[in-house]
Amino acid sequence: xxxxxxxxxxxxxxxxxxxxxxxxxxxxxxxxxxxxxxxxxxxxxxxxxxxxxxxxxxxxxxxxxxxxxxxxxxxxxxxxxxxxxxxxxxxxxxxxxxxxxxxxxxxxxxxxxxxxxxxxxxxxxxxxxxxxxxxxxxxxxxxxxxxxxxxxxxxxxxxxxxxxxxxxxxxxxxxxxxxxxxxxxxxxxxxxxxxxxxxxxxxxxxxxxxxxxxxxxxxxxxxxxxxxxxxxxxxxxxxxxxxxxxxxxxxxxxxxxxxxxxxxxxxxxxxxxxxxxxxxxxxxxxxxxxxxxxxxxxxxxxxxxxxxxxxxxxxxxxxxxxxxx
Amino acid sequence: xxxxxxxxxxxxxxxxxxxxxxxxxxxxxxxxxxxxxxxxxxxxxxxxxxxxxxxxxxxxxxxxxxxxxxxxxxxxxxxxxxxxxxxxxxxxxxxxxxxxxxxxxxxxxxxxxxxxxxxxxxxxxxxxxxxxxxxxxxxxxxxxxxxxxxxxxxxxxxxxxxxxxxxxxxxxxxxxxxxxxxxxxxxxxxxxxxxxxxxxxxxxxxxxxxxxxxxxxxxxxxxxxxxxxxxxxxxxxxxxxxxxxxxxxxxxxxxxxxxx
Ligand SMILES: Cc1cc2nc3c(=O)[nH]c(=O)nc-3n(C[C@H](O)[C@H](O)[C@H](O)COP(=O)(O)OP(=O)(O)OC[C@H]3O[C@@H](n4cnc5c(N)ncnc54)[C@H](O)[C@@H]3O)c2cc1C
Numbered sequence: 001x002x003x004x005x006x007x008x009x010x011x012x013x014x015x016x017x018x019x020x021x022x023x024x025x026x027x028x029x030x031x032x033x034x035x036x037x038x039x040x041x042x043x044x045x046x047x048x049x050x051x052x053x054x055x056x057x058x059x060x061x062x063x064x065x066x067x068x069x070x071x072x073x074x075x076x077x078x079x080x081x082x083x084x085x086x087x088x089x090x091x092x093x094x095x096x097x098x099x100x101x102x103x104x105x106x107x108x109x110x111x112x113x114x115x116x117x118x119x120x121x122x123x124x125x126x127x128x129x130x131x132x133x134x135x136x137x138x139x140x141x142x143x144x145x146x147x148x149x150x151x152x153x154x155x156x157x158x159x160x161x162x163x164x165x166x167x168x169x170x171x172x173x174x175x176x177x178x179x180x181x182x183x184x185x186x187x188x189x190x191x192x193x194x195x196x197x198x199x200x201x202x203x204x205x206x207x208x209x210x211x212x213x214x215x216x217x218x219x220x221x222x223x224x225x226x227x228x229x230x231x232x233x234x235x236x237x238x239x240x241x242x243x244x245x246x247x248x249x250x251x252x253x254x255x256x257x258x259x260x261x262x263x264x265x266x267x268x269x270x271x272x273x274x275x276x277x278x279x280x281x282x283x284x285x286x287x288x289x290x291x292x293x294x295x296x297x298x299x300x301x302x303x304x305x306x307x308x309x310x311x312x313x314x315x316x317x318x319x320x321x322x323x324x325x
Numbered sequence: 326x327x328x329x330x331x332x333x334x335x336x337x338x339x340x341x342x343x344x345x346x347x348x349x350x351x352x353x354x355x356x357x358x359x360x361x362x363x364x365x366x367x368x369x370x371x372x373x374x375x376x377x378x379x380x381x382x383x384x385x386x387x388x389x390x391x392x393x394x395x396x397x398x399x400x401x402x403x404x405x406x407x408x409x410x411x412x413x414x415x416x417x418x419x420x421x422x423x424x425x426x427x428x429x430x431x432x433x434x435x436x437x438x439x440x441x442x443x444x445x446x447x448x449x450x451x452x453x454x455x456x457x458x459x460x461x462x463x464x465x466x467x468x469x470x471x472x473x474x475x476x477x478x479x480x481x482x483x484x485x486x487x488x489x490x491x492x493x494x495x496x497x498x499x500x501x502x503x504x505x506x507x508x509x510x511x512x513x514x515x516x517x518x519x520x521x522x523x524x525x526x527x528x529x530x531x532x533x534x535x536x537x538x539x540x541x542x543x544x545x546x547x548x549x550x551x552x553x554x555x556x557x558x559x560x561x562x563x564x565x566x567x568x569x570x571x572x573x574x575x576x577x578x579x580x581x582x583x584x585x
Contacts, residue, residue, distance in 0.1 A: 011486070011490075016487075070492075072494070073466075074465070097452075098486075098487060099468070099469055099484065099485060099486045099487060102444075102452050102456075102468050102469065103456065103467065103468045103469075103484075106421075106452070106453040106455075106456035106457050106460070107456040107457075107459065107460045107466065109453075109457065109460070110425075110456070110457050110459075110460020110461055111460050115422075115548045115549060116453065116549075117549060118451050118452055118453055119450055119451065119452065131552070134449075134450075135450075135557070136448065136449050136450060136554075137336075137338040137343050137352065137448060138338045138339040138343075138447070139557065140338055140343040140556075140557070141343055141345070141352065141554050141555070141556065141557070142554070142555050142556070142557050142558070143449075143551060143552075143553070143554050143555075144551075144552040144553045144554075144555075145549055145550060145551050145552060146549075146550050146552055147548060147549050147550070148548075187464075187465040187496060187497040187500075188465045188467065188494055188495065188496050188497070189494065189495040189496075190492065190493075190494060191481065191492075191493035191494060191495055192492065192493050193486075193490060193491070193492050193493075194483060194490070194491040194492065194493065195489070195490060196488075196489030196490065196491075207585055208581065208585045214339070214340075215340075232581070233585070240506065240507070241506070243507060244506045244507030245507075245510070246510065250489065251489075253489075256487050256488075257485050257486075257487060257488070257489065258488075258489060259488070259489065260488070264584045264585050265580070265581050265584050265585055267577070267581070272339045272340075285584050286580060286581075286584050287563075288577060288580065289563060293340060293341075293342075295342065295343070297557070299562060299563045299565075300557070300560050300561060300562060300563070301561075301563075302563040303563060303564065304563055304564050304565075304566055304577075304580065305562075305563030305564065305565045305566065306565070306566050306567075306573050306577070307565065307567075308570060308573060312570045313570050313573060313574060313577075315570070316569075316570035316571050316573065316574035317574045317577065317578070319571075319574075320571070320574045320575060320578060321578070
């Protein structure tokens with residue numbers, strides 16, 4: 001029987017939550033198309049991760065090897081190339097669309113005969129055709145793409161789309177996959193991790209964030225936003241382009257590659273609503289979005305929306321507050 | 326150190342209205358502004374900085390039409406030494422595999438020490454072209470690169486992980502890196518600068534010259550097929566606050582007061 005496999009993502013001894021999101025999708029596909037959902041843990045010591053996952057998925061397979069302590073696609077691929085041959089025709093392999101999945105899956109595709117689709121939000125099996133929905137053109141369009149999955153297929157799944165599933169009533173089984181690595185002459189080497197420096201503020205603790213995006217347009221406008229934030233008793237945060245341009249420090253960046261925040265109010269101005277940004281706003285009490293584009297995807301996640309030029313609104317807010325607050 | 330940077334021209338759709346084409350397979354392009362993919366611009370800058378430090382040459386390549394030559398010329402103005410265009414007409418450009426086949430065939434004809442692409446392109450956001458190309462060439466790669474350091478035939482890079490964490494990885498050359506935004510501050514390109522490279526020849530290569538047949542890179546050879554495009558489904562929508570900026574400001578302050 002064909003199966004749907006989830007490759008567990010772990011780093012520094014911890015499983016990523018994103019693996020559970022993938023398990024949710026694997027189980028959904030399993031029920032719909034009669035595929036057996038399974039998780040695969042590649043690690044130097046896989047037991048603890050496998051135990052954790054067995055609460056959620058009926059079958060966990062492990063591949064243990066000292067080379068698998070820190071992720072390098074070369075080491076993973078050395079095991080996964082022979083592994084996918086064992087999976088059987090029509091099997092689907094899932095990975096999160098993260099630094100891990102983005103590094104591994106297209107490469108594995110090039111090194112095997114399995115096609116790959118990245119950053120998918122939905123999957124559908126139509127005979128041997130695997131069809132995916134993907135969000136493109138800055139979230140303004142959804143595309144349907146497909147590959148021939150008769151031999152199997154590799155997929156990276158957008159994070160934050162699926163919710164971690166409930167625990168199983170009966171725990172899943174854990175078993176070694178029994179695959180050995182293909183010999184490789186290694187050309188990459190893991191050196192170490194680098195933590196982000198703390199920076200001048202901790203936006204994760206703020207109860208009110210005024211967050212600015214590329215709509216701020218010019219470095220000259222930053223002080224204006226900072227002044228407004230201060231007057232509103234908000235902490236200033238931002239989207240990635242503002243940090244890329246060095247207009248604000250990295251510690252103020254909200255999103256997957258920045259910080260995850262949970263303020264009581266998130267007031268976003270001039271931010272379009274890319275998933276990498278939105279994924280960093282977890283459980284904001286009230287999410288207000290200001291954007292001059294009525295079609296901006298941020299309006300699909302915000303509680304309140306304002307279609308207006310952010311500078312006009314900033315002026316109006318400043319005037320209203322005046323000296324009162 | 327000879328470096329190849331693979332670039333693409335994309336429309337700016339973040340700040341514009343996107344209209345579906347009536348055939349449902351593309352978008353109306355007339356009213357959109359096009360430019361070099363944001364990630365690629367950082368890659369070109371990084372390549373030029375490496376050249377300035379280590380010596381060697383920087384070449385840029387795109388698979389495109391004559392209309393795409395302006396981004397190549399822009400790179401020449403930034404400091405790239407050579408620019409090539411692979412004629413896109415036989416390619417099924419919606420398939421990242423076709424594109425990677427073209428780029429890897431091109432790279433094979435030369436001997437680059439380093440190949441760079443953007444992490445992804447802002448239009449389709451597959452993030453596949455780089456790692457696929459490296460896989461087809463059989464050279465090591467890493468994605469999401471935020472700094473580069475070259476030393477004795479090896480290259481050490483940092484790559485971005487989640488939550489502000491980074492990792493350092495060493496790769497043997499030749500290698501392929503996909504470049505993340507923010508790695509540098511791309512230089513400004515003046516109209517004067519572009520004028521200076523106006524007459525520089527941009528060789529145009531045909532797929533056959535790269536040993537690629539239409540069956541391999543055309544629609545019939547596609548691995549990934551683009552079937553259709555649609556508007557995002559109606560989901561949860563924000564409650565819209567309307568009125569004058571003054572009225573809106575008042576409403577926002579009220580909401581904030583109620584919560585904070
Ligand atoms: C691996 C990876 C990790 C990433 N991590 C992050 C991350 O952690 N955080 C993050 O934010 N992004 C991240 N990104 C980038 C992300 O994909 C988007 O590119 C980014 O979030 C876009 O930022 P933005 O919304 O400010 O800019 P844009 O998408 O350019 O949007 C600007 C918006 O401002 C509006 N606007 C312009 N002018 C005005 C005005 N005067 N008034 C009102 N509105 C205006 C426009 O209509 C538009 O909607 C990551 C990308 C990758 C590939």
